[in-house]
Amino acid sequence: MNHSLLRLLWAERGSRAFYIVLLLAAVFVPLLNLGVADGSALHVPTYTVALLGKYMCYALLAIAVDLVWGYCGILSLGHTAFFALGGYAMGMYLMRQIGARGVYGDALLPDFMVFLNWKELPWFWHGMDMFWFAMLMMLFVPGLLAYAFGWFAFRSRVTGVYLSIITQALTYALLLAFFRNEMGFGGNNGLTDFKDLLGFDLQSSGVRIALFLASAIALGLAYAACRAVIASRLGRVIEAVRDAESRARFIGYRVENVKLWVWVFSALLAAVAGALYVPQVGIINPSEFAPINAIEIVVWVAVGGRGTLYGAALGALLVNYAKTYFTAALPEVWLFALGGLFVGVTLFLPKGIVGLIAQWQTRLTKAASLKEASA
Amino acid sequence: MTASSKFRTILRAGALGLALCVGPAAAQDESPAEAPAISEIHDPATLLAALPDAGYADKQAIAEQLVQSAGAQAGPALRALLEGRLYSDANQRVVVVDGEGEGETVALRDPLSGAALGSAASAALTKIGSNNKLRKALKGLLARLDLADADPDKRLAAVNEALRNLDAPAIAALRARRDAETDSKVRDAIDVGLAVADLASDSADTRLAAVQRLSGELSPDVYNALQSLVADDGSGKRREPDERVLMAADAAIHRIDNQRALYGGVETLFFGLSLGSVLVLSAIGLAITFGVMGVINMAHGELMMLGAYTAYVMQQLMPQHITAATLLAIPMAFIVAGAAGIAIERGIVRFLYGRPLETLLATFGLSLVLQQLVRSVFSPLNRSVSTPEFMSGSLVINDALSLTWNRLYIVFFMLLVFLALQLVLKRTSLGLKVRAVSQNRAMARAMGVRSEWIDAATFGLGSGVAGVAGVALSQLTNVGPNLGQSYIIDSFMVVVFGGVGSLWGTLISGMSLGVVSKLLEPHTGAVMAKILVLVFLILFIQRRPRGLFPQKGRAAEG
Amino acid sequence: MERRNFIRSAITMAAAPLLLGLSLSAQAADTIKVGVLHSLSGTMAISETTLKDTVLMMIDEQNKKGGILGKKLEPVVVDPASNWPLFAEKARELLAKDHVDVIFGCWTSVSRKSVLPVVEELNGLLFYPVQYEGEESSRNVFYTGAAPNQQAIPAVDYLMKDVGVKRWVLEGTDYVYPRTTNKILEAYLKAKGVAASDIMINYTPFGFSDWQSEVSKIKTFGSAGKKTAVVSTINGDANVPFYKELGNQKISAEDIPVVAFSVGEEELAGLDTKPLVGHLAAWNYFESIDTPANKAAIAQWHKFIKNDKRTFNDPMEATVIGFKLWVKAVEKAGTTDTTKVIDTLPGLETPNLTGGVAKVLPNHHITKPVYIGEVRDDGQFDVVWKTKSEVPGDAWSDFLPGSKDIEADWVTLKCGNYNKTTKKCSGQNF
Known part of the structure; x- marks a missing residue:
């Protein structure tokens, strides 16, 4: 059993490449950051570590979206909701950690509550000073939301574009709600000015490395878990639902249960990504809920290659690196480049970059076999 | 100084x-x-x-x-x-x-x-x-001069102006004018003003007569004058000593309150309808490209933006004729946005038929490009689009209810666009072919319809309508690179709520979403109203997974 | 032969940018790098692009004068794309990767809050040029825009005393600047004896465009017989439809004046101003103020941007002032070392474009004159009122219960949030 599981995880060439790259990054980035002196050509600056950590969170999010879209055929335009809710849970914990070190020195209330004259802590902020509870909430709240939403939507057989649009409505409604200052989540400014995590200073490079490693591990585990799901019997049912939902239902599978299960699992992955993302970027605010961001995630997946988990991760990495690079190198016109990239990829690379690589490989093998044949 | x-x-x-x-x-x-x-x-x-x-x-x-x-x-x-x-x-x-x-x-x-x-x-x-x-003082002075103007409309405006600032010279001027006035409307208005002045009279009978005269008048000045008559003077007693006058005043206030509530309701309904028309206008082009063709056009908002910029350019070209420029902008915007739409269809969308979700990605990229293009050409700043004379101001029905002209025109305009589209789709051969292709592409082709040409034309039509909507939006909101983004999500909601592929559905859904959110707004605030509408939409889709007016038949399953 | 030539020239052409790049990076060691962190795309590009150009203009001018300390200035422009986490990332990139000596940037409060921890961690220097809600004083940030006491309170004073306003609508976009400003104003008005029933506070979301009901509500509120004014902290995009609706519902400035804190010359340039004439704005700068310095600055701006129609506005003046103060500080300190520049800045002065001086205070804010202007039909403002002298910026409002005991002083107390009653310095990140 164990052996077969291992083989199953190791089966695909892309997956093997993914594990190896991730492992190399997890080992060498911290080494080159802490071990090699600043100024050396091999030194990886802390700035890059923080950036890579962020990309890994995005990659995790992309995998979550790919699981539901690429394998189960549910195009979610609302995964930012789960991502941001996870982020808010982490943010609330980090806010409570500030304690009396806020600018107003109030031991209980976060700064934004003090200056808006809140007298007491809202009920949902209680307990968030405990890490385990905050992490439980980080999984519980998005999980519950995904469960409730999915339970209704899949039982009612909302599909296709309709489903996509109501997931968008979901994250849009949350965006508007979190913008409201009365909600008690800091309104537009969101939660920021974090000091430490589990007692460690967030600005120290040790904690940065730790967060980077945590993101890498989370990404690796999530990847493995998704692979396991896909390669299992359930995975085959999932793909059957994607390809011919009615037929799967007629055969006797409870389609809505399968979808619900994948949906909630994917939402939990997104929430974890959000929770890891927040301490690394230092702020969580309602714009993370923005429907446009949700579309962007889908674009990452499409650019990398829908329906292959490593493709999704690769897409997230590439698009975000392009964004980082273009916004600095071509600040005036970078949207042309990015927009052009999206159009080009959909038109010319229907299977994404992964598909392109696969095409090259087949061409190479074909050429090789031709050569052999002619020789 | x-x-x-x-x-x-x-x-x-x-x-x-x-x-x-x-x-x-x-x-x-x-x-x-x-x-x-x-x-x-x-x-x-x-x-x-x-x-x-x-x-x-x-x-x-x-x-x-x-x-x-x-x-x-x-x-x-x-x-x-x-x-x-x-x-x-x-x-x-x-x-x-x-x-x-x-x-x-x-x-x-x-x-x-x-x-x-x-x-x-x-x-x-x-x-x-x-x-x-x-300026306020000048208006008062001019009103006093205009009281003797030959034009009764001017006299009426003058009396109303005097009513707003009823000081001793104004009262004297009104009194002097009262008997010379020949126009009955103007005389009524003067009487109201004099009655308001009489509320401060020493004689209880005069006050009573004044209150009775004022009953049913909706002007806020009258209301305030009556209110201050019955108000507490601070010691628990009411300012008016005479019981008869008090009763009459209370009754008058009650009557005005009722009427105001009624007209307030009408106003809210109008607000809802006008918001609804904006929603329908911005969604109806999408209803064609998305509903009829199955293309998720994320650049739809940017096509509206192009239409709005067309209005701006037209006004720049004809700075002396704002009205004509704005009216001409409507066909121009249709052509500009329509041509852009056809270019999008020929250049991108036609390679992606059968893969609707990928049109989403390509057109999303395109929307980024278009935004940045406008930023480069017109600068990132908002552009100023003037309102033509005939669209500014409001239609005053009475003192409690006036409807703004631009909103009224947009309601009519929306209906016009809707009718025109219905005609095109139901009564022309192009419309017939469009419907045929959307229902069964293979069969239509077999019957000799050149589906490629129809696709381009349909996409152009939807895009052109988006451009026309952009001209309308330029009269209401900012003309800037972000114009499209602020409407795109709402547009999708409207189309999906109405049922993809149904123009009537889009009309009904846009109107009802507009009215519902305006009905909610006074009680919940603008933000909560919008959230509630979204939640309602999510729940509604659970009940009717294909919107208000689902497409029937086999084609719908696709 | 021909072909070889072609290849050679192609190679040279391809290599030229490379060589250029090399020479640029070689030269970079001898320049002072100035980071520009303003959104060039996304929703905030409307406002922030102009500030990027302003910084570039100032750098250009300084370089024509020979730079600072014998070194040329080199701008490093990045685009945080109106995306708040991206602001933090870009700030880190500017400081850690490009090693800039100073950053001019941010517009929204949330972008500043996002950048703040990064700037403090990496000991950067940020000049923030926009009016804001106060309640902040960081060692590494200099606030050259107005604090609430330099804009909101004088404006309300004017309306109360000169216009005789008795009833108030505080209308704002729902985010931290309007919330805080309105909290302060509410406390201030109540302290001046305005009854709670004469104050209406209302918030709308960002980019709100359907103002029918809101304006109708204001109209009803304002028709109660007392002089009413609207204090608007409506942000950017929502203003155009707001004013259009005011005009259409026939609310004129004579009846219910609107005093805005976020509507300046540039916003008006994107608006049909006819229905707005007479409405008010409170700023620390107006383009129409007739001084030689102001004229020169506007002429320089038109020349730089190659467009005579472009307007000049308050945040641009704040950028100019911040830049001049930084140049002075670097020259005085003889180095661009952040710590030394930060210590040199308090006490430095530079003339405002409209007269008077901007002096850096120990709380890292500056002194500013306050003007009230009425909108003219040409999109400019007529100054109808001004403060007698410059008002010193107050980081912590005296009208909020949480912050009235807090003081910022980076010269003697070395603290941004010093509690005067508990004598404790709270919440410092270093």
Whole structure:
């Protein structure tokens, strides 16, 4: 059993490449950051570590979206909701950690509550000073939301574009709600000015490395878990639902249960990504809920290659690196480049970059076999 | 007020024989000694000559004195001052400039006699400015002059203006006019004003008669006057001592409250319908590209943006004819956005048929490109699109209800666009082919329909309608690179709620979403109203997974 | 032969940018790098692009004068794309990767809050040029825009005393600047004896465009017989439809004046101003103020941007002031070392464009004159009122219960949030 599981995880060439790259990054980035002196050509600056950590969170999010879209055929335009809710849970914990070190020195209330004259802590902020509870909430709240939403939507057989649009409505409604200052989540400014995590200073490079490693591990585990799901019997049912939902239902599978299960699992992955993302970027605010961001995630997946988990991760990495690079190198016109990239990829690379690589490989093998044949 | 200009003021005042010696700052502090100075001048020309250097408070005094001394003759000068057309020229003459003072030279007229004074370079003229307080006073003064105007509409406006600021001179003027007035409407308005004045009378009978006269009047001034009559005087007793008057006043207030509530309801409904029309307008193009063709066009908002910019460009091309430019912008926007749509269809979308979700990605990229394109061409700043004369202001139905013209026109415009689209789709051969292709592409092709051509035309049609919607939006909101993004999500919601592929569905869903959110807004606030509408939408889709008007038949399953 | 030539020239052409790049990076060691962190895309590009150009203009001018300390200035422009986490990332990139000596940037409060921890961690220097809600004083940030006491309170004073306003609508976009400003104003008005029933506070979301009901509500509130004014902290995009609706519902400035804190010359340039004439704005700068310095600055701006129609506005002046102060500080300190520049800045002065001086205070804010302007039909403002002298910026409002005991002083106390009653310095990140 164990052996077969291992083989199953190791089966695909892309997956093997993914594990190896991730492992190399997890080992060498911290080494080159802490071990090699600043100024050396091999030194990886802390700035890059923080950036890579962020990309890994995005990659995790992309995998979550790919699981539901690429394998189960549910195009979610609302995964930012789960991502941001996870982020808010982490943010609330980090806010409570500030304690009396806020600018107003109030031991209980976060700064934004003090200056808006809140007298007491809202009920949902209680307990968030405990890490385990905050992490439980980080999984519980998005999980519950995904469960409730999915339970209704899949039982009612909302599909296709309709489903996509109501997931968008979901994250849009949350965006508007979190913008409201009365909600008690800091309104537009969101939660920021974090000091430490589990007692460690967030600005120290040790904690940065730790967060980077945590993101890498989370990404690796999530990847493995998704692979396991896909390669299992359930995975085959999932793909059957994607390809011919009615037929799967007629055969006797409870389609809505399968979808619900994948949906909630994917939402939990997104929430974890959000929770890891927040301490690394230092702020969580309602714009993370923005429907446009949700579309962007889908674009990452499409650019990398829908329906292959490593493709999704690769897409997230590439698009975000392009964004980082273009916004600095071509600040005036970078949207042309990015927009052009999206159009080009959909038109010319229907299977994404992964598909392109696969095409090259087949061409190479074909050429090789031709050569052999002619020789 | 700088020291030097104050010095000049004093010099000029000296020239006037010490008649005037006031800077604006001085006016408030030291006025008792100097304010009578203005009231001693009776020559209109001298008064006018003092205007350019006077402070705002003095301008007001001068204006009042002008009315005193010159009567109706002062009207044109004061109106010019109110409208910012009164200038002082290089020779320190006070002149009126007609029309826009934008050209190189402008024609001048004498403010009092109206005689032509030749022309002058506009650069050599200095505008005689006004501020809010002065403008308000001027409006009051002009109203008093207009009470005797030949035009009954002007008299009515004058009476209403006087009503808003009912001081002793205004009451006196109304009383003087009452019996000479021939127009019944104007006389009614004067009676209302006099009744409001009578509320302060010493005689309880007069007050009672006034209250009875005012019952059913909806003007807020009347309401406030009645309210203050029955209000507490601070010691728990009500200000009005007479029981009969009190009862009558309470009844009158109750009646006004009821009527106001009714008209408030009508107003809210109108607000909802107009919001709904905006939603329908922005969604209806999408209903075609998304509903009929199955293309998720994320660049739809940017096509609207193109339409709005077309309106801007048209107005830039024809700065003297804003109305004509705006009207011409409608077909132009249709052509521009339609051509862009056809280009998008030929260049991108046609390679992606059968993969609707990938059209989403490509058009999303395209929307980024279009936004940045507009930013590069027109700058990231918002552009100013003027409102044509006929669309500004509002249709006053009564004192409690007035509907803004631009919203009214947009409701009509939306209906027009909707009807036109219905006609095109239901009554033309193009429409027939469009419907045929959307229902069964293979069969339509087999019947000899050139589906490729139809696809391009349909996409062009939807995009063109988006451009037309953009012209309408340019009258309501910002014309800038972000215009599209702020409407795209709402548009998708409307189409999905109505049922993909159904124009009627889009109409009903846009209208009902508009009305529902406006009904909610007063109770919940704008943000909560929107959230509630979204939640409602999510729940509704659970009940009816294919929207209000689902497409029936096999094609719908695709 | 021909072909070889072609290849050679192609190679040279391809290599030229490379060589250029090399020479640029070689030269970079001898320049002072100035980071520009303003959104060039996304929702905030409307406002922030102009500030980027302003910084570039100032750098250009300084370089024509020979730079600072004998070194040329080199701008490093990045685009945080109106995306708040991206602001933090870009700030880190500017400081850690490009090693800039100073950053001019941010517009929204949330972008500043996002950048703040990064700037403090890496000991950067940020000049923030926009009016904001106060309640902050960081060692590494200099606030050259107005604090609430330099804009909101004088404006309300004017309306109360000169216009005789008795009833108040505080209308704002729902985010931290309006919330805080309105909290302060509410406390201030109540302290001046305004009854709670004469104050209406209302918030709308960002980019709100359907103002029908809101304006109708204001109209009803304002028709109660007392002089009413609207204090608007409506943000950017929502203003155009707001004013259009005011005009259409026939609410004129004479009846219910609107005093805005976020509507300046540039916003008006995107608006049909006819229905707005007479409405008010409170700023620390107006383009129409006739001083030689102001004229020169506007002329320089038109020349730089190659467009005579472009407007000049308050945040641009604040950028100019911040830049001049930084140049002075670097010259005085003889180095661009952040710590030394930060210590040199308090006490430095530079003339405002509209007269008077901007002096850096120990709380890292500056002194500013306050003007009230009425909108003219040409999109400019007539100044109808101004403060007698410059008002010193107050980081912590005296009208909020939480912050009235807090003081910022980086010269003697070395603290941004010093509690005067508990004598404790709270919440410092270093």
